[in-house]
Amino acid sequence: MAVHELAPSRYWNTIGSHEPVLTVNDGDRITTSTVDARGWDRHGNSAAMAGNPMTGPFYVKGAEPGDTLVVRFESIVPNREWAWSMDVLAPNVVDPSYVPKLPKAERKRWKINTESRTAQPELESDMIAGLQLPLAPFFGCFGVAPALGQAIGTATSGQYGGNMDYRGFGACETIYLPVFVQGALFHLGDGHAVQGDGEIVGTGLEISMDTTFSLSLLKGQTIGWPRGESEDSIFTVGNARPLEQALQHASTEMLRWLTDENGYGLSVQEASQLMGQCVEYEVGNVFNPAYTMVCKMKKRWLPSKKAK
Incomplete structure (x- = not known):
């Protein structure tokens, strides 16, 4: 079992059959990083086009359609001291009659303390300025290349994975994904430091991440959904x-x-x-x-x- 380190130099805003950035064997571990949903990296610089840019894809030798890819996230760690989130509920999660009362949503910054593992809004006079939330990092978007040569935008999701924004996909979780193409072609990104159920403001606390994970195969075992x-x-x-x-x-x-x-x-x-x-x-x-x-x-x- 080999350990690979990848410093990404390009990103994708679709999940599809793109040229792999790394080829690995069944069971190998990978250490890499991701940018945030707007493409901002660990230094706050724009490194990719906005819209959940993905690190990868990673080609797994021996993966074939009908197999299952096993992803084990060993660590998911925010790698900068701030995150951002939108500040108003999405219109589709309130009563239609209430939508006209919603103010225009804006991006707000949160302080991220990786030592105390907490997040705090950067607000001076707001009632929630003293709020501190425990970090619970996960990737909002990841998946394998869909069938039929499709490249599907990272705004959405399907059987292949994609932008699911489920906060249960944290470190120490094991994820099973159906394989649709040779090599599986695994992508990941859209790191969230914290998020409630439903992603009801349209974001979590969006941040760049460092991560270590492994990729392995269940040969000939077919599943339908993640x-x-x-x-x-x-x-x-x-x-x-x-x-x-x-x-x-x-x-x-x-x-x-x-x-x-x-x-x-x-x-x-x-x-x-x-x-x-x-x-x-x-x-x-x-x-x-x-x-x-x-x-x-x-x-x-x-x-x-x-x-x-």
């Missing part, structure tokens, strides 16, 4: 609009996982009973062109067979 695993839960992700369709994708993928012979091997009836009484749902985002819903199951309710 999956994830934390210490205490498994979860599946659906990306679509309307929100109910995203929920349907996530629920169906969880049912597949629980009934798959490479998963937990339950019958449809057993899995349905388990989901019906134990399932949890989280809203990943309700801002992007495709909304994100997460279907989650605590491991303590699952049979002892290890998830694949």
Whole structure:
């Protein structure tokens, strides 16, 4: 297992079958960095075009359509002392009658303290000026190249991943992505230091990141939508609009996982009973062109067979 270090020199505003920046073997680790959603780097300089520029793609030897790519984020660390966020709720998350009352949204800066691992708004007289939030870094946008040679803008998401903005995708999480092209071609970026459920102001605390992660393969194991695993839960992700369709994708993928012979091997009836009484749902985002819903199951309710 090799360890690679990459200092990015170019970025992509689409996720697609682009020329890879690095070729790695199954199981290799990569240390690299990302710029923020507007393309600002660790020094605050404009290094890429705005709109969730991606680091990558990374080509994994042996990855073929029908395989599953396993991404393990070992560390996701903000690499500068400030982040930015919009300051007004998105119009689509309030009652239509309230939209005319919303002021014009502006970007606001937050102080990031990587030693105390806190974020604080840079406000002098506002009522929330003393607010301190614990850092919970994650990548809002990452994924593999879609099928059929598509290059899809980083504003949205789909079966390949993309701009899901789900705060459960933090360090020490394991992510499973379906592979659609040779080499998988993994992209990542859009770092958030903190974000609530739903990304309801259209941003998290947007910041550049340093990260270390590994890429490995489950050969011949096919999944339909992104999956994830934390210490205490498994979860599946659906990306679509309307929100109910995203929920349907996530629920169906969880049912597949629980009934798959490479998963937990339950019958449809057993899995349905388990989901019906134990399932949890989280809203990943309700801002992007495709909304994100997460279907989650605590491991303590699952049979002892290890998830694949």
